[in-house]
Amino acid sequence: MTETLVHELVEKYGRKRSSLLPILQEIVRRESYLTPQAIIEVAKELDLSATEVYGVATFYSFLDVQPRGEYKIRICKSLTCDAKNKAILDELEKLLKIKVGGTTLDRRFSLLMTNCIGQCDHAPAMLVNEEVYTDITPEKVREIINYYKHKKI
Amino acid sequence: MAELVKKVHYIFDKECSCREVLDKALALGPDGIVQELVDSGLRGRGGAGFLTGIKWKLAKEQQETPKYVICNADEGEPGTFKDRKILEEVPCKVLAGMALCGYTIGAKEGIIYLRGEYSYMRHELQQQIFQFTKEILGPLGLDFKISIFMGAGAYVCGEETALIESIEGERGEPRNKPPFPVQNGLFRKPTVVNNVETFASVMTVFRMGAKKYKNLGTKDQRGSKLISVSGDTPRPGVYEIELGMKLADFVREFGDGDTKAVLVGGYSGFCVPETHFETAVIGEGRPTGAAILLFNHKRSMYRVLHNILEFFAEESCGQCTPCRVGYQQLLKGIEAVKKGEKSEEYLNSLLNLTETMKITAKCGLGQSAPNFFKSIVENYREEIVY
Ligand SMILES: Cc1cc2nc3c(=O)[nH]c(=O)nc-3n(C[C@H](O)[C@H](O)[C@H](O)COP(=O)(O)O)c2cc1C
Ligand code: SF4
Ligand code: FES
Numbered sequence: 001m002t003e004t005l006v007h008e009l010v011e012k013y014g015r016k017r018s019s020l021l022p023i024l025q026e027i028v029r030r031e032s033y034l035t036p037q038a039i040i041e042v043a044k045e046l047d048l049s050a051t052e053v054y055g056v057a058t059f060y061s062f063l064d065v066q067p068r069g070e071y072k073i074r075i076c077k078s079l080t081c082d083a084k085n086k087a088i089l090d091e092l093e094k095l096l097k098i099k100v101g102g103t104t105l106d107r108r109f110s111l112l113m114t115n116c117i118g119q120c121d122h123a124p125a126m127l128v129n130e131e132v133y134t135d136i137t138p139e140k141v142r143e144i145i146n147y148y149k150h151k152k153i
Numbered sequence: 154m155a156e157l158v159k160k161v162h163y164i165f166d167k168e169c170s171c172r173e174v175l176d177k178a179l180a181l182g183p184d185g186i187v188q189e190l191v192d193s194g195l196r197g198r199g200g201a202g203f204l205t206g207i208k209w210k211l212a213k214e215q216q217e218t219p220k221y222v223i224c225n226a227d228e229g230e231p232g233t234f235k236d237r238k239i240l241e242e243v244p245c246k247v248l249a250g251m252a253l254c255g256y257t258i259g260a261k262e263g264i265i266y267l268r269g270e271y272s273y274m275r276h277e278l279q280q281q282i283f284q285f286t287k288e289i290l291g292p293l294g295l296d297f298k299i300s301i302f303m304g305a306g307a308y309v310c311g312e313e314t315a316l317i318e319s320i321e322g323e324r325g326e327p328r329n330k331p332p333f334p335v336q337n338g339l340f341r342k343p344t345v346v347n348n349v350e351t352f353a354s355v356m357t358v359f360r361m362g363a364k365k366y367k368n369l370g371t372k373d374q375r376g377s378k379l380i381s382v383s384g385d386t387p388r389p390g391v392y393e394i395e396l397g398m399k400l401a402d403f404v405r406e407f408g409d410g411d412t413k414a415v416l417v418g419g420y421s422g423f424c425v426p427e428t429h430f431e432t433a434v435i436g437e438g439r440p441t442g443a444a445i446l447l448f449n450h451k452r453s454m455y456r457v458l459h460n461i462l463e464f465f466a467e468e469s470c471g472q473c474t475p476c477r478v479g480y481q482q483l484l485k486g487i488e489a490v491k492k493g494e495k496s497e498e499y500l501n502s503l504l505n506l507t508e509t510m511k512i513t514a515k516c517g518l519g520q521s522a523p524n525f526f527k528s529i530v531e532n533y534r535e536e537i538v539y
Contacts, residue, residue: 020322025269025305059324059470062269062306078231079416079446079460080383115308115464116231117270120383121390130272 005030006041015046020056024063029129032072033064061114069103069110071148074127078116085124091138095145108149157402161369161377161393163357164350165242171249171356172289178359179293183213183257190355193363194375199225199311199348200421200442200517202374205355208345211335212258215343220260222251223320223339223346226267227304227311230419231464232444235379236349237271238391243353244281245289248299250352252290253359254345255297263299264339266316269306308468312516313346315470326472327516350379350443371397374436384416384446385409396436404430404447411449414532418442420461421521424528454533458487461525469518476519479510483526490538497538500530 009026013019020042027038034057043050057063064072073092075085093099096109103110119125122134133144178186190206197203212220224247228236239247251263267275282299290297302320304310310319314328317339338344354376358366369376374396383389386407404412415425417435419442425433435445448457466480486503489495507523514520530537 017322018320021305021319022303025303056322056324060269060305060307077460078464079448079457080232080389082456082460083385083452114270114306115467116229116233118228118234118237118268120232120234120381123383123389127270132270132273 002031002035002037003041006038006045010042010045017046017048020046020048020053021060024053024057028063032070033066033068039065067103067107069107071108071128072110072112074112074114074117075100076115076117076119076123076125077113078120080120080123081116081125083123087138088124088126088136088141091141092145095142109145155406157406158392158394158398161395163361163377164239164246164353164379164393167243169356169360171245171285172293174356174360175249175253175289175293178253179256183259186253186257187213189363190358193358193366195351195354195358195366196374197348198350198354198378198443199313199346200230205347205351208335208347209254209257211333212260212343212345215258215336217343218259219262219342220258221339221342221344222254222258222260222263223313223316223334223344224251224263224265224349224352225311225313225316225346226265226271226349227308227316228268228271228349229308229311229468230421230442230444232383232416232419232446233381233442234383235381235391235443237274239349239353239379240267240271240274240278244278245285246353246356247349248282248285249289250347250355251299252285252295252297253355254347254352256295258343258345260343260345261296261298263297264320265299265301266304266310266320267301268304268311272303275301275303307470308464309470309516309518312518315516316346317344324470326470327518329515369395371436378436379443381444382407382447383444385412385449385452386447398435399431400425400433400435401430403435403445407445408447409449411451412447413450413452414448414454414457416444416446416448416457416525418524419444419446420464421517421524423524424457424532426528426532428532454529454536455487455491458526458529458533458537459484461529462487465518465522473513473515473519475510475513476515476522479506479514479519479522482506483522487537497534500534500537504530 009023013022039053040050043053119134125134187210195205307325309315310325312327315325319325334344366376377393422442462484469476471477507526510522511520
């Protein structure tokens, strides 16, 4: 599967070195994270060493190389949100039964912290994959999780 | 609430037509455009504050082709969200500014480097590019293609040469400067990298004329500027101001009545304590970053400092030792002092370390250590120690 996906993306973005990031980004978008196979496949297609590709991937925090759930929740921890995110963090840990850094057993959610996501005028804020959620409250958190729990993949 | 900080309304003014302003600017020809920009005194809004007119002039003079125009929309400085607002509300001005730059320096390709956290706006921005290309570039006969390149969660990629490395498919590690991107940028070709707000401000300059623009602001910083206000404030948001405002007025208008400290310029900026509010003026002397964060008395300044240090320790690209090891040592150092494992004097060694980082680090990320560290440690020593 990974092989077909990588092949498809290489056709779409090209084999140039500057296609590397867009290819890795789309793999993460589709498969949640970069498996070792994906990295090896990309390296082969672009005629690079796997170490080289791995080195690039690990540089960027959104190019996950750890196993991650379908939905990656990233809560902002920078200073405006820091003063307001305690309640939502507690709520998320309670709902998902995981700690920050963890992934639910059904591989649906990962809970992560991130630096300022540029929504400080509506803190606290978080990302779920590419979606932005602002002015979050514990109640909103419950709705959001409920939505993604039932969302068809 | 009395309005103490004078606001202006240019960048978000939607009355102006990008087409008309472009027409007016293009009529001046490349040399005329450069001259007007130089006369306006416009400085880059991305942090370093380089004169925009000079940057375009240098790129224009290069013989190598192809040339590139890059719009820096990486906006990673915590507390900054003005570029997001511009791209959401007046994207046309940014696209027009880029196209004008392309025409001036002789580039046919423009790239917007959009931070990964802003992926949600990519689709809309792409639509805006289609529309702009069809309705404005086409009729004007300008051959300029704009695309979006997505970042992937690395603050240092906002540094222009790291950004270029990133587009090239590399780790986003800053290059040595010189050579500067205007000579040796993307794919080693002449490249102008400007901030989102800079491109939008170029449109303000050509709309009102350099003379009038130059009369706004202070002698160190001409024109109007956006600030992102956040932290402990009932009025967070993006405001367009003329530089030269008194910090005391700012605090009276934006504070929650309990303001203890203000962080001017975001994490890489410096902290102004209550006792200095009356004398501090924003926009005189060194270029001011775009973020202003207010903290009230409920905040622990130790926690503030710890948060900032953790940010830089995480975001350091690791390429040079003073920055990679320096931030980790500062972080461990203040933790040790807090726990009583190190004496208070140890803070002085840490202060010296930040000075060393300033001199020896390769890019602004490592060099900004003394700004916030010194201003917090010196003004809130007891909070750091006890
Ligand atoms: C660590 C670091 C991060 C930076 N981040 C940004 C950024 O997010 N956006 C930006 O426009 N400039 C950023 N800069 C400044 C750029 O290197 C560059 O000076 C700027 O994009 C030039 O545009 P201007 O002349 O329009 O300001 C950063 C610099 C450093 C050292
Ligand atoms: S100062 Fe820090 S971020 Fe900048 S090049 Fe050195 S290690 Fe990288
Ligand atoms: S501090 Fe959380 S979005 Fe900026």
